[in-house]
Amino acid sequence: MCPIVVLFIQHLPGGIPRQSAPFLEPSAGLVPALLTASVLAFALAWLSSVGGVGGGVLMLIALTALFGLQVALPTLALTQLASNGGRVWFNRRAVQWRLITWYALGAVPFALAGGLLLPYVPVEPLKRVLGAFLVVTVLWRRFRPAPAVPADRTFAAVGAGCGLASALFGAAGPLAAPFFLVKGVLGSAYIGTEAAASLVIHLTKIVAYGAGSLLSVHVLLLGLALTPAVVAGAWLGRRTVARMNARTLVLVIEGGIVVAAILLLAGI
Structure with missing residues (x-):
């Protein structure tokens, strides 16, 4: 954790607002909170890079507990911007830009x-x-192993639903995941394409939150x-995915x- 950043936050006029972060009222509590958030951010960025989903939802829970919901949602958007940007860069050659x-x-x-x-x-x-809805999509995939492949234009509707859900709930990667899987986007292509899709939403959310x-x-x-x-978590996740077969990745x-x-x- 950068000491300059920590000191700068501590010495901002008024410090961190009480209504945004009651857990951090004493300035001495800020350093351990940021260290905890950094460790969780690394682990969950790795999780997102390996599975493409789940990390954002868990990170929102952690940030909300540490800093309060009004700080957690926009902070998550910024951290996801870095995490997804790293995943796009590390998998840039496999990204399905037409779907994006x-x-x-x-x-x-809809994210706006x-x-x-x-x-x-x-x-x-x-x-x-x-x-x-997410439970239904998983069951649908299990009981209908050969569903119809969606057309490219279908992803405009998928993006609309994900954009709205992400802005309201903090993360919507799980909502898009079944559609990318049915489309046959797997491996590095899945990780990079899902990250690029999330990147579009997080950029828009940051504008809206501003x-x-x-x-x-x-x-x-x-x-x-x-x-x-x-970013470190995204890099480690890329190396982990390279060692996984397609079946394991889907699971x-x-x-x-x-x-x-x-x-x-x-x-939650």
Whole structure:
């Protein structure tokens, strides 16, 4: 953890707002909180790089516990920007850019709308709806092993749903994962393409959070402090994926979807 960043956050006028981070009221508690967040960011960036899903949901839980939801959501967007950017770069030769173009057509406007609506929308009931949908998608894949392959243009609708869900819940990688798998995007192509799709959403969310006054100096500094950890996790994940076969990778991805679904259904 960068000591300069820590000291700068501690000496900002007023420190970290009490309503945003009650856990960190004493400035002495900031350093261990940032160290904890960095370790978790590294581990979950690795998890996202291996399975493509799950890391964002778990990171949101950790950041919320440490800093409060209003700080956690925009901070997660910044850390995911670094994590997904690293995954795209490490897998850049395998990214399916045509799918990303269609995905972005739906994701950008809906992520922007979701980011602006975040302060006004009750997200708890919607979390459970999303969790139930994820369970259905996994069961559907298991009981219908040869589903129809979606057309490229279908990913505009997938992007719209993911953009809105990500802006409201913090992460929506599990929602897109089944569609990429059915499309036959596997291995490094899956990891890089899913990361590029997420990158589109996180860039849009950052703009929306900024317009909604959620992107404070405190959040920017927290995101900066966690960036080295998430990039390192993405790099290690790329090396891990290179040693996995396609079947194992699909099982890991589906496992991540199920974990994310359970957490959403539990309202976490």
